[in-house]
Amino acid sequence: MDYRPRPDETRFLLEAVLGATPRLRALALFAEFDEALQAQVLDEAGKFVTEVIAPVNRTGDETGCRFAGGEVHTPPGFRAAYQALSQGGWLALSAAPEDGGQGLPAVLEAILFEWLSAANLGLTMAPGLLHGAYECIRHHGSEELKQRYLSKIASGEWLATMCLTEAHAGSDLGQVRTRAVPQADGSHRVTGGKIFISGGEHDLTENIVHLVLCRLPDAPAGPKGLSLALVPKVLPDGTRNAVHCERIEEKMGLHGSPTCVMRFDEATGWLIGEPNRGLAAMFVMMNAARLHVALQGIGLLDAAWQKADAYAHERRQMRAPGSAPASRGAEPADLIAEHPAMRRILETQRAWIDGARLLAYRTALQLDIARHDGDAKARERAQRWCALVTPVLKAACTQQAFQGASECLQVFGGHGYVREWGIEQVLRDARVTMIYEGTNEIQAIDLLVRKVLADGGAGMSALLIELRDELDASREIEAEVQRRLAQLRYLGTTVVMAADADPALPYEVADDYLRVVMLTMLAWAWARIERAAPQEARWSRPAAAFRRWVLPEFEMRLGIVKRACEAVAQAGT
Known part of the structure; x- marks a missing residue:
């Protein structure tokens, strides 16, 4: 399997x-x-x-x-x-x-x-x-660093890490204490400890390039005083740098990946980008990583579905409700896949996989447009898409990976809880995707507070109009999606107004708002898929499952956010 x-x-x-x-x-x-x-x-x-x-x-x-x-x-x-x-x-x-x-x-x-x-x-x-x-490194590194490291990293001859988290500083990077002291030759001596470093030490490559978030001696407090340093495991002269792995974590899943506790003892490094502008340089890396984590979620859910679907088409249990009476000599039981409860699980997860996959691929296409299109307006639209959609995909796809893998495990019954079939590994491996590269709660706050509210909802509104204009209002399904897009636009305006009266409100409803956005975009995705594949069972079955079993959550989440905004309005009267 x-x-x-x-x-x-x-x-x-x-x-x-x-x-x-x-x-x-x-x-x-x-x-x-x-x-x-x-x-x-x-x-x-x-x-x-x-x-x-x-x-x-x-x-x-x-x-x-x-x-x-x-x-x-x-x-x-x-x-x-x-x-x-x-x-x-x-x-x-x-x-x-x-x-x-x-x-x-x-x-x-x-x-x-x-x-x-x-x-x-x-x-x-x-x-x-x-x-x-x-x-x-390509966008922020010095020419010397580019010459020394770019081709090695591009090919994978050398691997890289992102060293952000410290024991006292998780999502609050402003508390980072790792120090970088300038040297006369232009290098820096980096000292401090980092935790949860994926691949901080291993035997896959001869060198490991650590990108370390740190603070210069005269740096201001908080996130505006952070710098980014490149600290290799092996220095250019071939000697071992003062970079040490103290231990690896015992984890719920991802046993094949070493999660390391790292120590830097006046290790030699070089700044990437400007001093105290480390976050700007780092977020080039972080945004790419977040899209890849969304794709991890999609891939893991697909892996869970493939196992469950294969098992459901081999295992027979009881007669399925509504199946034809057994003829003499026939099997006294039906395939699990023919039972409505199991069919619902399988088709619902398929709806999430294919719809989210389309959105992720569109986002990757937008990355290419944002980097290479000669039209400045086209690049701006693509950047807007990536900024708004990436946190949505990271949060929603990883949450569904874990929840959907649990549903797929249910198809196996007791056999899913033992290691023989491998489905339990998918569930364990998927859980961390909701945490790393920015927790899903951070993604929701990033979307609503830092992006939607920051421009009064204008950017999100423009994106939703773009999606609306790609639909055909003469088709009933697509006209319904256009209605939901309009509801989401109005919801954004409502939250903007309520946030003026209660600044805490957006943080309370951020998860629900992100979920509304994801469900609306999934509806758009399935409308586009159905237009391209009318009457094809491979696509029509999960499309029907999406509208029947997934999309109704839209009204619930929309209602939660609206009622929270109404409560703020009533409190102010």
Whole structure:
């Protein structure tokens, strides 16, 4: 029951629904990109994930990483699988050719990492931050740092980490105490401790490039006084830097990924970007990471669904309600997949997977437009989409990964609770995605408080109008989605007005508001899918399940936010 990518379904979403190739070819950088190249990359990626990455997933979970003498040893088979991933050029898909990359669209990299995460999240955690680190150094690093590190990171020859969290400072980065003292040669001596560092130490690559959030001696207090330093495990002269792994955490899941407690003892590093502007440099990395975490959620939910669907089409239990009477000699029981309760679970999770997948792929396409379109207005629209939609996808997709994996485990009954079938690993691995790269509560606050309210709802309103204009009002389903988009626009105005009277209100309803946004966008996604595939059972069944079992939550969440705003208004009269 190892995970298997389905490139044909991915191509349908990219081409029939999103029209990806014409949009990409309109960008000068991808003028020669075509569907044949896309198909070749996706087909080969699917084979590689199936044959190389998925088979070592279970070993990674059962054996886990081993810590001894300050060194971390990854599970059997991980190093060989990672080397194949790196040397095969898969990690350099979207990196610039001048840095040793293939210069392909970001959407292909996004799809690859979705599949890698579904097949083996423990191993995929190792290169999970490479793209973000690459972009961070490329945009903010000095020419010397670019020359020394970019090509190594682009190819995955060297891996990278993001060292933010400290024992006393979780989501509140303003409390970071790690110090960076300037030296006469332009370097810095970095001292401090970091926790929850994925891949802080391992045996997959010879060098590890740590990007460390730190504070200069004369820095102001709080987040405005943070800088970002590049601190390698191995220095340019080949000597070992004063970077130490003190231990690895014993975790609920992700046993194949070492989560390290790191110590920097006057380690040599170099600033990335301007002093006291570390957060600006870091968020280039963080935003890329958050989209990839959303894709982790989608991939893990798909992995759980594949296991549950396969089991449901093998296991027989009782007669399904409404099934035809058994004839003489016939099986006295039906497949689990024919029972309405199990069918509802499977089709509901499929609705989440495909709808969220379409939104994630559109977001990856917008990343390409934001970076490469020659039209400034087009870049601005794409940036707006990514800023508003990324936190929605990160929070909603990871929450559904955990809840949906639990539902899929239910299909197995008692067999799902034992390790034999592997579904329980998906559930354990998925839980952390709701926490790292910014908790889901932080994502909701980021969306509503820092983005929607910051401009009075104008940006979100413009995005919703953009989605409205892509729908056909003459089609009943699409007209209904347009109505929900209008409701969401009005809700934004309501929250903006209520927040003036009660500044705490947005923080209270942020989760509900994000959920309304996600459900509305899923409705848009399914309307677009159904237009592209009318009457096709593969798509019509989850579409029907979405409207019947998922979309009704829209009214509930909308009502929660509206009632909270009404209570504020009544209190002020």
